[in-house]
Amino acid sequence: MSDKKAHLTVDGIDGAIDMPVLSGTTGPDVVDVSSLTGKGLFTYDPGFVSTAACESKITYIDGAKGVLLHGGYPIEQLAEKSDYLETCYLLMNGELPNAQQKAEYLQTIMSHTMVHESLVNFFKGFRYDAHPMAMMCGVVGALASFYHDSLDINNPEHRNISALRLIAKMPTLAAMCYKHSKGQPFMYPDNRLGYAENFLHMMFGNPCEQSEIDPIVAKAMDVIFLLHADHEQNASTSTVRLAGSSGANPFACISAGIAALWGPAHGGANEAVVSMLEEIGDESRIEQFIKRAKDKADPFRLMGFGHRVYKNFDPRARVMQKICDQVLGAMGAENDPLFRIAKRLEQIALEDSYFIDKKLYPNVDFYSGIIMKAIGIPTDMFTVIFATGRTAGWIAHWNEMISSPYKIGRPRQLYRGYTARDFVSLDQR
Numbered sequence: 001m002s003d004k005k006a007h008l009t010v011d012g013i014d015g016a017i018d019m020p021v022l023s024g025t026t027g028p029d030v031v032d033v034s035s036l037t038g039k040g041l042f043t044y045d046p047g048f049v050s051t052a053a054c055e056s057k058i059t060y061i062d063g064a065k066g067v068l069l070h071g072g073y074p075i076e077q078l079a080e081k082s083d084y085l086e087t088c089y090l091l092m093n094g095e096l097p098n099a100q101q102k103a104e105y106l107q108t109i110m111s112h113t114m115v116h117e118s119l120v121n122f123f124k125g126f127r128y129d130a131h132p133m134a135m136m137c138g139v140v141g142a143l144a145s146f147y148h149d150s151l152d153i154n155n156p157e158h159r160n161i162s163a164l165r166l167i168a169k170m171p172t173l174a175a176m177c178y179k180h181s182k183g184q185p186f187m188y189p190d191n192r193l194g195y196a197e198n199f200l201h202m203m204f205g206n207p208c209e210q211s212e213i214d215p216i217v218a219k220a221m222d223v224i225f226l227l228h229a230d231h232e233q234n235a236s237t238s239t240v241r242l243a244g245s246s247g248a249n250p251f252a253c254i255s256a257g258i259a260a261l262w263g264p265a266h267g268g269a270n271e272a273v274v275s276m277l278e279e280i281g282d283e284s285r286i287e288q289f290i291k292r293a294k295d296k297a298d299p300f301r302l303m304g305f306g307h308r309v310y311k312n313f314d315p316r317a318r319v320m321q322k323i324c325d326q327v328l329g330a331m332g333a334e335n336d337p338l339f340r341i342a343k344r345l346e347q348i349a350l351e352d353s354y355f356i357d358k359k360l361y362p363n364v365d366f367y368s369g370i371i372m373k374a375i376g377i378p379t380d381m382f383t384v385i386f387a388t389g390r391t392a393g394w395i396a397h398w399n400e401m402i403s404s405p406y407k408i409g410r411p412r413q414l415y416r417g418y419t420a421r422d423f424v425s426l427d428q429r
Helices: 034-039 076-082 084-093 099-110 117-124 132-145 156-182 195-204 215-227 237-244 250-261 269-280 283-294 314-328 337-351 351-356 364-375 379-402
Strands: 005-008 018-024 057-062 067-070
Touching: 005 351, 018 034, 018 076, 067 076, 067 084, 067 314, 076 215, 076 314, 084 099, 084 156, 084 215, 084 379, 099 156, 099 195, 117 156, 132 156, 132 215, 132 250, 132 379, 156 195, 156 250, 156 379, 195 215, 215 314, 215 364, 215 379, 237 250, 237 283, 237 379, 250 379, 269 283, 269 337, 269 364, 269 379, 337 351, 337 364, 364 379
Parallel strands: none
Antiparallel strands: 005 018, 057 067
């Protein structure tokens, strides 16, 4: 804590209100406004865009500079030199594992990939055309009914085993959502495979043949999970923290996060990218849509360009750009009409002064949508993939909050409704 203070003068209140100014290890200072309630005042911040609701050591974002750090490590270095499960360990523990710790962690995760056979019955209750995110909300929350042995949130061991189970089982549940929609038999996990390979095996494999996983595709899938593992206090992570502040079990909290991620303004961006490419339809129509994107009077917007947080290049997009080219090459999809449109849009965004001046660079959703489409993942599964990767961040933030003194979340409001009035009987209204 610094010695700096902010002073607020309010009409009708004698003297200035002194508020501590807190400094983190990096990033902007934060004014502690908690004393205002004692003066009968609240702050007003729709969307909490100027409010630090918690203290955290997990992830740091500098949107102006295009920086994303997990435990101090740049996302570019983690994507190049690490892998998803090692990053999960980092998010949960604050440090990278040594060789023995990593081996033990991977072994533990792989030993929890199976789900209870009774969970199959949950899927039987869903229509074949149910949205995969609807199924994920239900089955993840239902996990709490199978693990009464680890629901004491005040027990560190219980919190740890719940985290391991969630990270391990999310790919299995995600693949089951896909298989259910296709009317295909569920595939059991193969623990001889890596995390991403196992997911692809359960997604696209069948009991009649041995799965053959392209290593380039498996690497791309692992990087997609890694780049989505955490992104600080976004809508879904804040939802997990808010749900957790009530003392809810971790499976319920992660289910709440999945529900928040389902919103198109949050987790549906990569799905919107593919929909946009399909709407454009042909390279000959690109210039027409570029003109529409530049027209303020036209509601059309290019999806996958720019970012609410990053006012510079999305650091995850630089990584994903390279992976995208590799996957398109491996899948022989360079000449697919949809992907040719995407590559032309990318070129325009990186060269056109309109996009450069407004810093509307391709973001991670632009490339991840293209990659998953090339792999053969249907668009309604995109957000499920996002949720699978983000589970590590959600559970890390939940655990961080529960491990320290915390208060139940209780935002206040600026009331603009009626003041007190008397009830009028029905015959006089």
